[in-house]
Amino acid sequence: MIALGEIRRSFRGRIELNEPLAKYTTFRIGGPADIYLEPLDKEDALSLIRFLREQKIPFFPMGNGSNILISDSGITGAVVNLEAGFNYARIAADGVITAGAGIKLAKFVDFCIQHGKAGAEMLAGIPGTLGGAVIMNAGAYGGEIADHMLTVDLIRGDRLLTITKEQGGFAYRTSKLEGDLILEASFLFPEGDSAAMKVTRRETMLKRNSSQPVQWPNAGSIFKNPPGHYAARLIQDAGLKGTRIGQAEISELHANFIINLGGATAEDVHALAMLARAAVREKFGIEMELEVKLVGFE
Numbered sequence: 384m385i386a387l388g389e390i391r392r393s394f395r396g397r398i399e400l401n402e403p404l405a406k407y408t409t410f411r412i413g414g415p416a417d418i419y420l421e422p423l424d425k426e427d428a429l430s431l432i433r434f435l436r437e438q439k440i441p442f443f444p445m446g447n448g449s450n451i452l453i454s455d456s457g458i459t460g461a462v463v464n465l466e467a468g469f470n471y472a473r474i475a476a477d478g479v480i481t482a483g484a485g486i487k488l489a490k491f492v493d494f495c496i497q498h499g500k501a502g503a504e505m506l507a508g509i510p511g512t513l514g515g516a517v518i519m520n521a522g523a524y525g526g527e528i529a530d531h532m533l534t535v536d537l538i539r540g541d542r543l544l545t546i547t548k549e550q551g552g553f554a555y556r557t558s559k560l561e562g563d564l565i566l567e568a569s570f571l572f573p574e575g576d577s578a579a580m581k582v583t584r585r586e587t588m589l590k591r592n593s594s595q596p597v598q599w600p601n602a603g604s605i606f607k608n609p610p611g612h613y614a615a616r617l618i619q620d621a622g623l624k625g626t627r628i629g630q631a632e633i634s635e636l637h638a639n640f641i642i643n644l645g646g647a648t649a650e651d652v653h654a655l656a657m658l659a660r661a662a663v664r665e666k667f668g669i670e671m672e673l674e675v676k677l678v679g680f681e
């Protein structure tokens with residue numbers, strides 16, 4: 384049992400007990416967390432993580448919940464979300480942009496464009512926070528969040544560290560930072576033409592809206608693209624478009640998306656993803672790796 388009074392002594396931010404998590408995810412799926420916490424600044428976050436570690440309470444950093452499938456039974460321990468305290472971006476005289484892990488990517492991209500900094504505009508439609516984007520090395524249309532990154536501030540163990548991009552081990556939809564709590568990142572983008580960047584942003588959004596089932600709750604691509612292949616094409620060619628389990632469906636528009644038709648459970652989505660993986664393995668001998676993170680599953 385987590386003692387609220389004790390947490391309050393080491394923490395100033397918002398606390399919710401037994402908090403249902405579905406509303407915080409783009410899938411609109413997931414059971415409760417024992418405790419949900421929103422630290423207000425770096426000091427608050429550090430003191431909280433030290434407390435959780437001392438008490439041996441496991442914690443899960445959650446951003447915008449746009450790349451996760453939370454189990455129907457929820458998460459044992461704590462969920463830590465940074466959107467309240469780390470929702471900022473600033474630019475220094477030397478052009479370095481520093482942004483908090485809780486800022487939405489869309490807002491971060493707007494900030495870059497507004498300051499004539501090029502190289503983030505193609506990420507505009509990714510519905511995550513900067514923290515989630517850093518962990519996942521989120522990317523689209525030829526760009527990735529790590530491309531122009533300088534450093535990342537994070538909590539590892541019970542210490543606050545600044546690491547360089549090279550130390551982050553960024554590769555296709557992955558980094559070596561899992562298990563850390565990302566607090567902030569800095570970037571140096573080349574100068575660009577804001578008007579041209581706005582055009583790219585608009586075109587990117589139009590492409591997304593016509594090729595992705597954005598009107599249904601989903602978590603983006605379920606699988607990473609296997610080397611030399613597109614996961615969507617493999618699932619489509621396995622004949623699975625439109626396949627349903629419960630209220631979850633493999634999208635007719637984009638076969639690497641699973642959509643929640645209303646009331647889908649995490650079990651429905653998980654079973655459908657495993658069905659797609661097995662069908663692609665059987666038909667093409669290709670093993671697909673999940674891009675979506677499973678949270679709270681056995």
Ligand SMILES: Cc1cc2nc3c(=O)[nH]c(=O)nc-3n(C[C@H](O)[C@H](O)[C@H](O)COP(=O)(O)OP(=O)(O)OC[C@H]3O[C@@H](n4cnc5c(N)ncnc54)[C@H](O)[C@@H]3O)c2cc1C
Pocket residue numbers: 409443444445446447448449450451465484508509510511512513514515516517518519520521522523556563564565566595597601602603604676
């Ligand atoms: C419609 C749609 C389209 C998408 N398109 C793309 C796309 O084009 N390209 C792409 O790369 N992704 C895409 N995604 C997936 C998703 O938006 C990205 O992976 C995004 O970066 C996840 O950020 P988040 O804040 O939502 O992270 P979450 O989903 O909340 O978490 C994802 C992972 O990051 C970790 N995490 C989150 N915040 C922190 C933090 N502060 N510190 C440490 N760990 C943290 C979590 O623990 C978890 O392991 C799409 C999703 C949707 C719904």
